Amino acid sequence: MTALQAQGAGIQALDVRVTELDGSRADAIEASVFAPLVEEFPQAQARFDPERASGRTYYAGLCFAIYASDAAGQKYMLVDGGFTSWTQQLLNNAKERLLISGIGTERLCSVFGAGEK
Template sequence: MGVLARVLRAVGGEDVLDRLAQLSGSDLTTLLLALTRRRAGAVTGPDVLRQYKVDRFVGPAQVPFGVLRAVEDRLLGALPPAFDVVGLAPVVPLGTCSAVAELDQNNVLSTIRGTEVAADVTNSLALEAAVRRQATAEDVRLAAVQRVVRSQLFEGAGRFAHFTLFAAVSAGRDRGSLAFERQHFAEHVAFLREACGDVEVRVTVLDPRFEVVRGELPSDPSRRTGYYQGLCYKVYLHGEEIGDGGFTDWTQRLTGNRKERLLISGVGVDRLATL
């Protein structure tokens, strides 16, 4: 018997999950708030301290604050003037990762108020870019630094349950002949090299038309799939991957406009700081 099946049997049967899923958002929130309040009422001070010592989600960053801050300042300081730096909320609408980026909902921390803890800065910036694109015909360039949380287990140096990500996105409308893609790809690559030093950018072309976009950058033998379309890339420093980026259809999904274009880039600040 699986864990979920065992739990459902313990609380009244396998149809419990279906009945809960059919509740309206406000009714489900009311139920979960009452449940959480009752559970929290049984927690003592020593219980909180005990969890703080062992829970991988709640401990402080393993990289010293001063080191992280210096890297953040370096990344932000290298941004072209056209980028608007955004102070993002720590939560995003429920389904931001699963509906937009098609990632497993179990890989994010969902809340009981119809939101989820930010798991990727580019997702949040895509939401803001979509809103701004609906109000202007101009290209939108945004950037942010944020501490994010991932539920899946990672192994290896520089991989933590919560970590700081720097991200930049460029959003606009298709101008034909890959004009948008050429301009913003070159801008992102130039910025990444300015901010991170002697990095190597390896490109995977997912659509043959994008060969003209990548220029003389080296190819990556691995075929990046998932949410990237057309072209994507990985960024390496001293042989270690510190970031990635590429073109996505996220603003198309959010606005319902197939002419929208979006380029995203992300750098793991903790990983960069440890190199």
């Protein structure tokens, strides 16, 4: 976030939301994801989002989204991702794991003015 702010992006805060689709890893996520993330980026918030409706049939096990807030406090989703079963199906191997994500770079630039000085 600080690198984006140095480039002129008007991001004020980040909100990382994780949804457990099978509800089995809350303690591990708190310890190995949330704690290090907030320690390195104290301006970021990390939390569970059990109410997430989108992607529940698309992702398997766990998914996440990252929201950024502008100066007025308006939140915009910039990143979405999660685990999928694509490689398990393609390779016929249940041991395969694939974590995908995407960032809306055009949205980042249009909403937050990234790169404009």
